[in-house]
Amino acid sequence: MLTRVPSEFFPFARQCASDFGPATARAAFLVAPDGFARADQSARDNRYMAQAAAFDAGAAQAQHRELQRALATELPVVCFSGDPATPDALFPNNVFATAPGRLVVGRMRHEVRQREAARRDIRQFFVGLLGYEEIDLSAQPHPCELTGALVIDRARGLGFCGLSERCDEEGATLLHEAFGLRATLMFDLAPGEYHTNVVLAVLAGRAALVCADGFADAAVPEAIAALYSPHGISLSRAEHAAFAGNAIALCDTSVWMSAGAEASLTPATRSRLLEAGFTPRSVPLEAIEAAGGSLRCCVAEVF
Template sequence: MITRDLDAFLALARDTAPDFGPGTARAAFLVAPDGFAHAVESASDNRYMAAAAAFEPGLAMQQHRALHAALSRQLPTVCFAGDAGTPDAVFPNNVFASARADARSGGAFAPRLVIGRMRHPVRRREAARQDIRGWFREVAGYAELDLSTQPHACELTGALVIDRARGLGYCGLSERCDAAGAALMHEAFGLRATLAFDLAPGEYHANVVLAVLAGRAVLACPEGFAVPAVAQAIARLYPHAALLSAAERDAFAGNAIALAPGTVSMSATAACALRPGTRRMLEAAGFATCQVDLSAIEAAGGSLRCCVAEVF
């Protein structure tokens, strides 16, 4: 089911067991910030992006190496080279994602690499990378589902926040993902149910205002939703939840990820902005916090979660 009807979605989601698949990834990959620079096209609808003068490529590379090291201590993490022709490639989760359907989910497809359709031409170049496609095909043995050549924007796990344990999707509609793109992603990931909702004006991706952590906790900023009650309703589905303030959102606290069952990873900026109640919720949910200084990378309008493409 994919729907904009909140009540219909909640009726299904409340009774959905966490038996769809693992709540956290088995590996991850990054793309190095080679050629890291201000992308004019991306800046046109990303209010979090800094001015060109604020970009520090050398510092971004240093911080990205520290991120790679930190994540490698949690799960196998590989890093592909960047490209000066793709200045936003440091955020590969918008372009590449993976799906795995097992017997518990009722799915019938082999592990697959999903390739998204980006709104801006500067980012569509990333989808053509043969090294990433080849690694999944030849090394990991994944099938390929290419959505990059169809006309509907669907920026994968930037627009679509997935509860992998329950097979539930939360898709924020904006210029970066339209309703048809949401439907394509729902099918591509083989989800049980997806709730589509409008993001608030000025928001570009759902994963800046919403994070589902290992299927048992949620961070949500109501101000990032066109209808704040949607964020509140999503939060009530989980045993542990925190509603983020606008200040926490602006510091990228919503752009967090659980790559291991007991750890939530976020940038140092995000971790410093957490209110005491948010910290207590994460502790009660059993999460230790891994924080990495990504201040230079955050100039490009994304943070830690945006840097991580999960491998399921």
């Protein structure tokens, strides 16, 4: 099922068992922020990006290394080198994503990010070394920025795809098919939002962090929160602005976010995460967040 109609999607979704696949990844990979700088093309539709003077390449490198060390306490984490010609490459989950046995390569909106999809080393790591099938969407004309645009409940095979300049309806269709999902709901993001994973996180298939202001239709985030009841957690505007929605569960017992995002959590949000079985874990990422993304954007999952 691929639909824009919530009344079709949610009754079907409620009937889907958590037997589609592993709820969390078996490994992750990062791309180092080599040549970290403001990408002016990306800044056109990313309101979270700071001005060039706020970019600190040395601090970003140090925080990125600490991110890898921290995540590696939970699962294997590989880090590929970056490239000054691709200053946004530290957010690889928009360009590369996996399903069991498959590597999906996305089609980025901006040319500066389209260069990332041409990397032979990452493709060969999965195809040549691990034997994954490659599904290459990078050469077709419709933007589909993978797990930036599409938030996936891996346990139930459900997709939540926010439409914007970074992913159109045809792109959403291609993503739905590439990941082989049971059902995907398409919806419009609010003006000024560029990626779904900044306003929605599904945690190990049993909880959701939802930033209602990031959706054009207020009924959609309300219905998503209800789907994950009693662990559908609505975040405040302050939590949203601090990237608390840009979070990820890499195991069944914790949720990762930036230190700034964790500091923004209200006592009620923290309590509800703990009730859902997730202990917040974080690392400082304010230097990286100048580029308009946070922790989840840095992490490409390996299934």
